[in-house]
Amino acid sequence: MLKIKNLNKSYGSKHILKNVNLNIDSGDIFGFIGKNGAGKTTTIKAVVGLIDFESGSIEIDNMDIKSNPLNCKKITAYIPDNPELYEFMSGLEYLNFIGDIFEINESEKKEKIEEYSNVFDLNQDLYSQISTYSHGMKQKLAIISALIHNPKLLILDEPFVGLDPTATHFLKEQFKEMCQRGCAIFFSTHVLEVAQNLCNKIAIIKDGNIIKQGYTENIVEDSSLENIFLELMKNEN
Numbered sequence: 001m002l003k004i005k006n007l008n009k010s011y012g013s014k015h016i017l018k019n020v021n022l023n024i025d026s027g028d029i030f031g032f033i034g035k036n037g038a039g040k041t042t043t044i045k046a047v048v049g050l051i052d053f054e055s056g057s058i059e060i061d062n063m064d065i066k067s068n069p070l071n072c073k074k075i076t077a078y079i080p081d082n083p084e085l086y087e088f089m090s091g092l093e094y095l096n097f098i099g100d101i102f103e104i105n106e107s108e109k110k111e112k113i114e115e116y117s118n119v120f121d122l123n124q125d126l127y128s129q130i131s132t133y134s135h136g137m138k139q140k141l142a143i144i145s146a147l148i149h150n151p152k153l154l155i156l157d158e159p160f161v162g163l164d165p166t167a168t169h170f171l172k173e174q175f176k177e178m179c180q181r182g183c184a185i186f187f188s189t190h191v192l193e194v195a196q197n198l199c200n201k202i203a204i205i206k207d208g209n210i211i212k213q214g215y216t217e218n219i220v221e222d223s224s225l226e227n228i229f230l231e232l233m234k235n236e237n
């Protein structure tokens with residue numbers, strides 16, 4: 001569903017991503033792990049078309065993101081770590097707006113908005129202006145806006161930051177449900193416990209290099225992801 005091949009990205013003279021190769025299949029919940037500044041957000045931004053890159057290729061559902069950007073975006077949902085929403089809209093207006101962009105029919109849109117705003121406990125606040133929302137409420141709204149259009153590929157940057165325990169629980173349940181329907185989920189996180197328990201596959205990036213990638217159980221074996229991660233950070237220095 002998402003194939004990143006030999007991706008290289010620099011900011012000025014600083015080589016940030018160094019031949020990054022990642023493969024995320026339908027049904028995967030794929031965790032992307034690395035220290036601050038390792039290159040996670042840069043990779044994600046390249047995938048969703050927010051930044052250009054010098055070499056390599058990115059394919060979503062066998063479509064190249066550079067030659068077929070619109071069709072890639074139609075099947076992808078992206079939730080950044082700090083969602084910038086239209087603050088002057090109410091939550092409901094925003095969700096309707098996103099639903100219309102993705103051409104969801106009226107009855108399905110209404111049903112999905114109701115379902116997910118209940119699940120994420122945002123139904124009471126849907127008529128309030130987004131400018132009055134807390135960080136966590138904005139995060140929930142961004143998540144709902146991604147879920148209502150049923151993406152084939154869901155990409156999230158640090159999705160659990162700022163979410164309360166109930167919303168965290170429901171998001172994890174949604175991930176499992178979506179991956180059972182064949183959706184591919186790719187997210188960055190610093191919460192290694194969540195990654196270990198939730199993700200069937202994991203990649204670890206250090207200084208722009210993928211230093212480990214594969215099935216979680218094969219990476220962790222009888223240790224813990226935290227131990228493996230700390231060990232890898234030591235070894236690679």
Ligand SMILES: Nc1ncnc2c1ncn2[C@@H]1O[C@H](COP(=O)(O)OP(=O)(O)OP(=O)(O)O)[C@@H](O)[C@H]1O
Nearest residue numbers: 011012014016034035036037038039040041042043
């Ligand atoms: N717009 C930019 N201009 C110049 N350098 C940048 C820019 N954005 C990111 N970088 C650099 O690219 C490197 C990777 O940053 P990135 O945001 O991808 O890290 P990250 O793994 O997501 O980190 P974190 O866990 O802290 O979010 C860092 O050295 C950062 O300083």
